[in-house]
Amino acid sequence: MNQNLRINGERLLSRLAEMAQIGATEKGGVCRVALSDEDKVGRDLFIEWCQAANCDIAVDQIGNIFARRNGSNEDSPAILTGSHLDSQPTGGKFDGVYGVLAALEVLETLNDHDITTIHPLEIVSWTNEEGARFAPGLTGSGVYTGVFDLEEAYACVDKDGFILGEELLRIGYAGIAAPGGRSIKAALEIHIEQGPILEEEGIPIGVVHGVQGMYWYDLVFEGQEAHAGTTPMERRKDPVAAAVSVIEKIYQLNDIYAPQGRATFGDFIVEPGSRNTVPGKLTVTLDYRHPEEAVLRTVDSEVRSIVDAESETRRIKGWVDEIWYMPPVTFSAECIAAVQHAADQLGYPSREMVSGAGHDAMYLAQVAPTGMIFIPCDNGLSHNELENAQSEDLIAGGNVLLHAILELANPQVN
Amino acid sequence: MNQNLRINGERLLSRLAEMAQIGATEKGGVCRVALSDEDKVGRDLFIEWCQAANCDIAVDQIGNIFARRNGSNEDSPAILTGSHLDSQPTGGKFDGVYGVLAALEVLETLNDHDITTIHPLEIVSWTNEEGARFAPGLTGSGVYTGVFDLEEAYACVDKDGFILGEELLRIGYAGIAAPGGRSIKAALEIHIEQGPILEEEGIPIGVVHGVQGMYWYDLVFEGQEAHAGTTPMERRKDPVAAAVSVIEKIYQLNDIYAPQGRATFGDFIVEPGSRNTVPGKLTVTLDYRHPEEAVLRTVDSEVRSIVDAESETRRIKGWVDEIWYMPPVTFSAECIAAVQHAADQLGYPSREMVSGAGHDAMYLAQVAPTGMIFIPCDNGLSHNELENAQSEDLIAGGNVLLHAILELANPQVN
Structure with a gap:
């Protein structure tokens, strides 16, 4: 019945452009870090648009914003969709905000065509996804799902000494609703990929099946500080020799789990250096x-064995x-099926993906059936002022979100 | 004739202890960095002792101090011996100062026994050997031998903005003699080993045959910054993968030149980290x-090949x-023979060594026949407040210096 329905691409692009003016940087990016003045202006504008689209607004105690569009069965659980409006300090115009404004565009499109869904629809904008100002991130979705305690989140301090709870009050977004507990049938988040795969393969839609698990480790090697000139090699306890051997063996271990395994040695701290x-x-x-827990557990155990063995060999x-x-x-x-059907029905090439980055959807999946849609971004670049996405991909993603939501909100009765 | 001659060990130890009070640190070390107030007090005390031993004092424009004892043939070139009085900021009581005070003790011993050498004797204390305050070090011997330009040395600035030339004036040690050009028959420097070999082998005297050559390199690997979660391994340009492979290959290369080759990877600078x-x-x-130039040249060429090959393999x-x-x-x-003869004649076990660290003798060797004597230090530790040397080794070294100088200063006519 609604197969020919499409979002208003121009309106979506124009709103993305308007929101990108809030905290716009000289290099074409955005600085709208969580709970800043710019974040407040962005939130205000978003709510203004939602109210103009006849949504009811609710803000919870951690500042998450929910904009609700009634369904024909108001007793049924809602379909939730959205992302976040905060950015990295030198962030881009699409990370997070695309997911929020594509959700709004879906509701506007339904309004334009006087379509009422059976299930209510809710747009969400989560607080402090980035964690750039208040670490760690995913604060809003983490508190909503019980991963973080509200009081602990309030107590989080930024590097200038500002306190999250006070900043939330200052910008007027400490709501009264207790976080969590909304009645949700399914949730979808659309986001730029933040990686190179879709662009390189020329595919506009990523059907996201899950999020990688991850371990963060410090591999520590303690030997003995010694003079480079006077200490013979055989008398050294050189932590570098052990470390490079461990790193090579972990790369080799990861080859077994290619192409999905990812090993990154991001920092080296040398003493005395x-x-x-x-x-x-x-x-x-x-x-x-x-993406597989069993692999992560195996790698965890192997990494420990490698570090033990090489350290012993090198006498450190x-x-x-x-x-x-x-x-x-x-x-x-x-949710995965709804996204896949929408892409197929609209004739967009798509591929299964696993998210390499963390997203609010990762936490939300703990309390509600959840899915994600990815679209390509230029050169896989994100968390960067040069972050960009092509208009046709932004619009294609919006249409996939529209039709996936329609499927979830209007289930066929067989 | 003088075979039974020995230094006055107690006087040497007592002067080492007295000098160690100047800039003494709580942990038992010394902070007497170049051209500090403490350096001035140390220099003044040294000159006072030399004058009491009837030496003539000369200070050159870079602050090197020469204390001369006349020979029976004042037209003949001098035998020079000494080291440096400056220390690391958390340095020890023996590094440098032992070489200066052992030289003074040799002259005092000759005075005690009314022995006049044919060749004049000169004690030297070089300015800023350590380079801890004004980098690089070996300033006094470097200017003396023409390795460094005097004006450039004067212009050297410490981290607090103090200028070497002004600090030299401030402490009253900017002399008038142009550096260099003294008539020197031979030079000897005695020093603690600053490494573990003599102590571990239980040998009191190292007969130093030379100083290792050294290359300092930065190995630079430039790939592409990428998100650890979203970037598949096969799409990465990971400088770490290239670097660890290069490091392992350089360790393997160095195995060919064991035990004399020494490869140290002392610092890692990661961007963004x-x-x-x-x-x-x-x-x-x-x-x-x-120690061999041919090996250094081969390693230089091999290191470059390894870096090129691994970088190409890893596409960085x-x-x-x-x-x-x-x-x-x-x-x-x-000089080597004189030291060896002295050790043998005194019945001290000795071994040939190559110095792993740099010393003023390294530069002096460019303008005069030069040699060095090493004695053990506890645990090979130096540049450390815990630096220590055993009294019997300090005295043994002084006696070897005495007899080596006697051989050089009173050549046998065959």
């Missing part, structure tokens, strides 16, 4: 990701400090 | 030392920045 001194200590960070002390573990998320089959 | 970002750039420092940009090259120094056969 002097050109003519054998380091006394070397810490190497490891970020390891894979070596150990693994686990910093964080985030289990993989598998999205709801119903 | 974030746990969940594939680094865009990784710079690894390499300090490579070997990699290159070698050469920071410094110091060719190996071979000491004078006459």
